[in-house]
Amino acid sequence: MLHQVNEELSIGEDAFVWFSSLIPLAADVVNAQFTFETLTAPTANDRFLKEMNKYAIHLISAFAYFFETPTGVEFSKNEFILHVEGTSWTHRVVRHIRTTSWPGRFTLTNQALYFEASGVMSYETAVKIDLSRADADQVKPTSTGPWGAPLFDKAIAYETSELSEPLVIEFPEMTSSTRRDHWLTLIKEVILLHRFILKFDIQNPIQAWEIHARSILGIFRLHAARELLRISSLSPANFLIFLLYEELPKGDYVMTELSNTIKQKTSLRPCSANSILKG
Structure with missing residues (x-):
């Protein structure tokens, strides 16, 4: 909930996680707590609402940034x-x-x-x-x-x-x-994304693409956070769901629950990672 901290508006962790469960733009509900802690660490969890505006600007820039397709390559469907x-x-x-x-x-x-x-x-x-x-x-x-x-x-x-x-x-x-180290982190996240799909045998195209979209958004959030915070000590795993739970104890239980949740999705939904990424 919004509250006053040193005469400036802030936002609590619970509200941030709740909002991420509705619209997975600023964070993914699976790792929203870790994302919140990282984004608010420089201000000791204060004045986050003010910084959130800057974070959103950097995040939109990450979406909008245009890169040329590699020479002689034709991307597959849904390749970003x-x-x-x-x-x-x-x-x-x-x-x-x-x-x-x-x-x-x-x-x-x-x-x-x-x-x-x-x-x-x-x-x-x-x-x-x-x-x-x-x-x-x-x-x-x-x-x-x-x-x-x-x-x-x-x-x-x-x-x-x-x-x-x-x-x-x-x-x-x-x-x-x-x-x-940044490249290693990103490559490992993509590898873990595909390993997750293979391990849990996710064959439905809608379900597989939702997993891709959540991982892609996590990488875009990491880019935005690096631009916002400008600190070398930033933990990238706090933005990347597969790398995070690869490192955390009992992370395999979280991944199993995530796969069960994903397999319940049989159609495209508004305010999903998929719809956010494709507009």
């Missing part, structure tokens, strides 16, 4: 771009193949990873890594350097039978490995 780097207005991305390095554009969707090597005037045809495969779980941090020497701990390696050797992508930055 979740994150891109390596463009002229974002940070540099480099693919390492043995002792050679190729700068390019790296794209994550709710279905796959795409890397496009930079050409003279445009990008080359994208290499696609399917994240919906049952064996899509071999992503890990790794180090790169000149002539293959493991000097800089700022890369990821993804092992897949689709390629003859691991896909190694570096996210160069001067000091920390924040960018690499």
Whole structure:
């Protein structure tokens, strides 16, 4: 409920969770408590209503941001771009193949990873890594350097039978490995999304897409929170339902209950994650 705190309007955790159960825009009811705690931590749970307006602006920007489809790729139905780097207005991305390095554009969707090597005037045809495969779980941090020497701990390696050797992508930055860690987090969330669908045998297209939509919205919320809070200590799992309950004790019980709830949905509903994402 709304109340006065230091002469400024705020909102309580219970009200935030309740509202998220009705309209899953600011948070998903499954992890709304964790989202609320993260968003209100800088102000000690005070003045949240004021900050909520800024959060909403960043969230709308995440929805509206336009990214180009990777070169030579035709997206599948309901495939959404979740994150891109390596463009002229974002940070540099480099693919390492043995002792050679190729700068390019790296794209994550709710279905796959795409890397496009930079050409003279445009990008080359994208290499696609399917994240919906049952064996899509071999992503890990790794180090790169000149002539293959493991000097800089700022890369990821993804092992897949689709390629003859691991896909190694570096996210160069001067000091920390924040960018690499952020990409690892997002990729793991997408992998866990598909693992959830396979584990609980969700075959109904409406139910499967609702799960996709809830995960996609979680990633957009994380982008918005990073823009709002601007702190490196932000816990991304508090916005990502599958990663959160992969880490929490007894998280498998929550996932089982979520699957039971999803399987009760047999038609599209207003104010669902699906309807919010597709407008």
